[in-house]
Amino acid sequence: MSKRIITITRQYGSGGREIGEKLAKRLDIEFYDNKLLDIAAKDSGIHKTHFEESDERRTNSFLYLLSTTYGQGGVPFDDALFFAQLNAIQKIASRESCVIIGRCADYALRDFNNVVNIYITAPLEDRIKRAINSYGIGEKHAAEYVKRMDKQRISYYNYYTDKRWGVPENYELCVDSAALGIDGSVDLLESFIKMYFKE
């Protein structure tokens, strides 16, 4: 069986992470979300808390960029974190079939074979509900929070890649998770992946 790499880009609260995790189980392949940061931290020698603090968002501070550089090359610290993740993604994809959530994985693997890129959306009202019920975000600020998380991810992606976040042409498939629900979306994606890799 050929290696199968699946990247999932997801709107905040769309259930993309859950879909990815269930899809990996169905396909019996590894699942990388937060676990990716462990590898990036270990390989780069930068403490994991730094990756977690700036996960898929730019610090955006000019002073911060001026004052914090990393290593002998004087790379801004943000960039060092990005490149450590990019290396980790490429290392993982070189060795095994997997599902990778976010972190510009589609961009990191743009020159790799056997990569399928998926984008998961959901209507805003569904995403706000998931933020409240599943992620414990306070009802009062949930709408604002969801929109801010999207903006952070979009800004991070568009800054570090030469592609645009959420443009259908960048993905083999874009799925509105509200159409079939979480498990239905996993069913559809499982069929799609099996058809794509001609199993």
Added chain:
Amino acid sequence: MSKRIITITRQYGSGGREIGEKLAKRLDIEFYDNKLLDIAAKDSGIHKTHFEESDERRTNSFLYLLSTTYGQGGVPFDDALFFAQLNAIQKIASRESCVIIGRCADYALRDFNNVVNIYITAPLEDRIKRAINSYGIGEKHAAEYVKRMDKQRISYYNYYTDKRWGVPENYELCVDSAALGIDGSVDLLESFIKMYFKE
């Protein structure tokens, strides 16, 4: 069985029309592409050639808009053509299951139930090849032609609707037809539609 309305928005040369036609056959429901214009022409009393001449594009001429109005209300002629198609789409969707290609059908049916909106893309190089091999566009100007057709459709859609063309959130599913090919895409969409309508 409940009524099933499927709208297909497609990039020029993506094979979206062919996918829609095959999907309609598989589901044994009506298929509307050019045929929609017959109904719009018949119901509005405007000759079909006018619909064909400005099919999914704006004439974009200020003088034209000034000089050509239609009917007692003095509606610009372009708008009269748009509204005649909108009425035809709503009439068809009220009476039968169908696949409708383009013509802002997703917008026309935004308040209807049992509607699934699909967007079909393909890499630019594939679309140029299809324009040359299937639509007989000259090789020299094919790339330019494909891009202009896209621009016309996008401009038409964004002018007449309050939505943006090609934004994943507007569709239940976006499919890159190059991922599975035309027949593979039809297979996937058939599964999706059957899951969506819980058959």
